[in-house]
Amino acid sequence: MVTVGIAGASGYAGGELLRLLLQHPEVEVQKVTSKQYAGDYVFSAHPNLKGLTDLTFSAESPEEVAARVDLLFMAVPHGSSAAVTPGIVEQGTRVIDLSADFRLHNPEDYPTWYGWDHPAPDLLEKFVYGLPELHREEIRNTRNVAVPGCLASSSIYSLAPLAKAGLIKGSVLVDGKIGSSGSGNKASAATHFSERYNSVRIYSPTGHRHIGEIEQELSLVAGTPVSATMSAHSVNMVRGILTTSSVFTDGQIEDRTLWKAYRSMYRDEKFVRFMMNKDGTYRYPDPKLVVGSNFVDLGFVMDQHVNRIVAIGAIDNLIKGTAGNAIQSMNIMMGFRENEALMAAPMRLV
Ligand SMILES: NC(=O)c1ccc[n+]([C@@H]2O[C@H](COP(=O)([O-])OP(=O)(O)OC[C@H]3O[C@@H](n4cnc5c(N)ncnc54)[C@H](OP(=O)(O)O)[C@@H]3O)[C@@H](O)[C@H]2O)c1
Structure with a gap:
């Protein structure tokens, strides 16, 4: 114990x-x-x-x-x-x-x-950067872990396969959307129900603090410097994050190349799911489907019009975006089953 x-x-x-x-x-x-x-x-x-x-x-x-x-x-x-x-x-x-x-x-x-x-x-x-799927062996051999930021986690999970496959040439552009619990329990005028409810507010069009860790991690995976920018929005949810990221490429990238990049990185990962359905309401990752769980849902699409890969990530900011990754890191560090205490299924309706 x-x-x-x-x-x-x-x-x-x-x-x-x-x-x-x-x-x-x-x-x-x-x-x-x-x-x-x-x-x-x-x-x-x-x-x-x-x-x-x-x-x-x-x-x-x-x-x-x-x-x-x-x-x-x-x-x-x-x-x-x-x-x-x-x-x-x-x-x-x-x-x-x-x-x-x-x-x-x-x-x-x-x-x-x-x-x-x-x-x-x-x-x-x-300190090891505590994104278990990227730094498992380092976490196993350390005594100190720094748990990633929540918007950074969703961005890095969805972009790392592209960085590893050498598909990121210029800057990556992240559009982040986050629920109210992302800013903690301290109330302010901006978080008052009357002001926040029903709003989509861009609170950080440039210069978001998590850009530093996104660049650090994508550069490490790519083996070459990667620059990033992000615009972050608070939206009408309590929990959840959706990041929609753009990577501009020199030409068309085939679907099977993208699948190979994502599968080779996450094939055996229990907490990474691909949400890529041809039809239905939930064709791409949606925070509504991960809330309450340690899952990160990923998706990707090639935009043929302007040669842009759209990389999508959805997490529960309080679980895969913080407490879940903290516990997953502890499990690895202490030699416990990696998914101990983390296998609750997402809520269906939130
Ligand atoms: N919320 C998220 O989605 C999320 C995601 C990723 C990472 N994080 C990180 O996790 C940490 C906690 O976030 P949170 O959302 O839980 O914040 P929070 O709801 O504001 O809670 C932080 C707690 O820390 C205590 N505290 C406040 N100032 C302190 C100080 N100067 N020294 C020691 N304790 C202090 C407070 O408790 P008392 O006043 O009762 O002592 C407070 O309840 C932050 O660093 C945040 O960036 C949060």
Whole structure:
């Protein structure tokens, strides 16, 4: 049995980690931290977990919790993890960080994408980028994982086969759509129901922070620098992400070449599904069909008019986009069955 703690457990990502880990036969969740809910039962922040656990929130610091568990999940806002995680890694506790603070390998990328200098640049090389399907062996051999961003995950899953096949020549262009839970549990004027409901709002036409990790990962897979750009929209969903990406090519690429690229990368992957149906309502990936699950649904189409490959990805931002990949990485790192606690089927109607 592995003992784990969750820092930031009152948040949306922390709540999903808890919900999934409570079903994990090899894991005991020993400590969950929250300042707002210190001393309260977990169900006070996560009413869906009522009757499933007697845990109460603790006001202890992540360092104090880390001293008592085998593995600590950091589910805190980006910027706040980098302040304490170096000390925890030093203590020797395994860390799976859900924030952005250890995703980028090059310290110079932090001022570019996050606007601050990294306080522990030497530690970046000790973290593996936790996209299990791309970095399984590195995850197996590390003690520290940086869980990818949610829009980045959907983009990278759908574009990596094209990068590997050498089909990305210029820049890739990502159109991302995300539900409200992607921005966490802190309310703002922009997230007020009256303002958000029924809106499709482009909140980041250029310069989205996840571009840094998309470029990092696609360049690694391609073996040559790949540049990316993304426009991100908040849409009328609570959970879910859809990314529609464009890769412009020199000429026509045959369907069988595309199938070969995608199959050779994901043939044996349990959590990757191809959603490519000739007819029916759901011909391409749709977040509605992955919500509640650790699946990533992928699709691709060749646009013959302008020689453009359209690569589509759909995930649940809180599962394959964060807590699910965190647990999948833990399973690999600890030698558990990779799909332990992650095999729930998607909801049919959300
Ligand atoms: N939401 C998503 O879809 C998603 C996807 C991918 C990655 N992530 C990443 O996962 C992390 C958590 O995201 P979230 O959506 O769960 O956010 P959230 O709902 O805002 O929850 C974060 C929790 O962290 C605690 N916290 C806030 N400020 C803190 C600080 N300075 N130091 C320590 N704890 C602090 C808060 O709990 P108390 O105030 O009660 O202590 C809060 O409930 C973030 O880094 C986010 O970027 C989220």
